[in-house]
Amino acid sequence: MEQNNLRRFAWLTVIAVIAGAGFFWMPQIALAHGDEDHGEAAPQMAQGPLLPRFSASSDALEVVGVLRGKEVDLFVDNAKTNAPVSGLSIEISADEFSVRATEVAAGEYRAELSWLGKPDHYPLIFVVDGEMEGDAFSDLLEATLDSVDMPALITPAMTKPASMRLADGQVAMYKATQHLLGIRTLPARFEDTRRAIALNGKVIADPTASGVVQTIQAGRIGAPEAGFPVLGQRVKAGEVLAWLEPAISSLERANQEAALAELDAQLKLAHSRSARLESLRGSVPNKEIEAAKVEVHGLEQRRRALAASVGQREVLRAPMDGVIGTANVVVGQVVNAGDTLFTLLQPNRLWVESLAYDASPLQKSAAARSEGVTFSLAEISRGAVLQDQAVPILYRILPPVPAIPVGQPVTVLAESQTQVNGVIVPSEALMRNGQGEWIVWLHDAAERFRPMxxxxxxxxxARSLVRKGLHEGDRVVIRGAASLSQVR
Structure with missing residues (x-):
């Protein structure tokens, strides 16, 4: 193959055959195996015509052709990623005949080979021009229709895309099905990277972006006019969350009433004295008259303050803008001083607290995952005092902050300074087989996948490092691996 920056040529020999009217027959094959009882009868593949198909690949493209009478359907994918390639110009020629394929869907093309007749050898030439990944290219494919080249035991459905688990554990899957499921691959490439150390952690609220509502005295809880706020409700700073009626014993109430009675008596005497001195104005110094008035005013203020304290409700307000995290209140509930009634937090400002038994080799950046959710972290600080013989490390969850509850256990993956070598793949590429062993799927042929x-x-x-089991250039399925594992 001769190539330059703008043009690449690949010669590919594709072998297929047209027998009779282009049909082949296969016996019935049941999907059950051994003497196992699968409950309902496993579906069987009915006898019927199997469409002849061929495949070929170059460094740039992977092509599968399906013959339907005199029509050929071409599935054209990126050889590295298995992504359908659109916008191509494909010309098919044989001797003096020539036809141009028409794109009918993303990466799918169709052409009518009107010159096909009785079974014979038909040399075909495919000229493919287009653009892929920003580069213009041209591939020249030579095809001789001479024999069948297809995955064994694949379902013989003529028009419906299908897939099947083979006896050796491999999966045969039509290209049309691959397009529907979005199967994507990536060539394996070994590289050095830093090893990650897994730490146990949990999500906590940012102390500067969270708050609590507590009682400073014992009493009975009452609801505001709008009712108590509920979990997850947003509130504003200063918003009334609840009322607290202070708890007063009979003795305390009697003492308050006695103090009020005493103040009433003192106030009555003070009023009388002030009135008497006012009537003697000019005969007594003015300062005595003013002093009597001040005494009356002071006693009135003391009485108002004491009277207001008897049965006065305490207002419990939100200390900040935020979301209600916990609410431990009901109408009529009796609480003690210091009880926490509400917690507030800002969901977009969360931390992760973890413990590391050896924090010295850890880098500042990290990631965390929990129940399928992955998010990035940035280290805030490391504790100077050990907790359970480990160094506490605080991380800030970087935006976008996932919807994860405070207190949720997480696994923190912190980079170390140790270098390891392997193939980096998305974590979703890793699957478990029926024995619980870890596997990845390899794209061995156009319509064949093998577990490894x-x-x-x-x-x-989001990423994992495969240390053993792969070779350089293996096409690893990085998207759709779960769909392949479900094929039976």
Whole structure:
């Protein structure tokens, strides 16, 4: 193959055959196996015509052709990623005949080979021009229709896309099905990267972006006019969340009433004295008259304050803008001083607290994952006092902050300074087989996938490092692996 920056040529020999009217027959094949009882009868593949198909690949493209009478359907994918390639110009020629394929869907083309007749050898030439990944290219494919080249035991459905688990554990899957499921691959490439260390952690609220509502005295809880706020409700700073009626014993109430009676008596005497001195104005110094008035005013203020304290409700307000995290209140509830009634937080400002038994080799950046959710972290600080013989490390969850509850256990994956070598793949590429062993799926042929046992370790919440089981250039399925594992 001769190539330059703008043009690449690939010669590919594609072998297929047209027998009779282009039909082949296969016996019935049941999907059950051994003597196992699968409950309902496993579906069987009915006898019927199997469309002849061929495949070919170059460094740039992977092509599968399906013959339907005199029509050929071409599925054209990126050879590295298995992504359908659109916008191509495909010309098919044989001797003096020539036809141009028409794109009918993304990466799917169709042409009518009107010159096909009785079974014979038909040399075909496919000229493919277009653009892929920003580069213009041209591939020249030579095809001789001479024999069948297809995955064995694949379902013989003529028009419906299908897939099937083969006896050796491999999966045969039509290209049309691959397009529907969005199967994507990536060539394996070994590289050095830093090893990740897994730490146990939990989500906590940012102390500067969270708050609590507590009582400073014992009493009975009452609801505001709008009712108590509920979990997850947003509130504003200063918003009334609840009322507290202070708890007063009979003795305390009697003492308050006695103090009020005493103040009433003193106030009555003070009023009388002030009135008497006012009537003697000019005969007594003015300062005595003013002093009597001040005494009356002071006693009135003391009485008002004491009377207001008897049965006065305490207003419990939100200390900040935020979301209600917990609410431990009901109408009539009796609480003690210091009880926490509400907690507030800002969901977009969360931390992760973790423990590391050896924090010295850890880098500042990290990632965390929990129940399928992955997010990035940035270290805030490290504790100077050990907790359970480990160093506490605080991380800030970087935007976008996931919808994860405070207190949720997480696994923190912190980079170390140790270098390891392997193939980096998305974590979703790793699957478990029926024996519980870890595997990845390899794209061995256009319509054939093979499970491969691997050894791996996590790098961060989204990526993993496969250390054993792969070879350079293996086409690893990085999207749609779960769909392949479900094929039976």
């Amino acid at each position: 046992l691997v050894q791996w370790e996590a790098l961060d919440g």
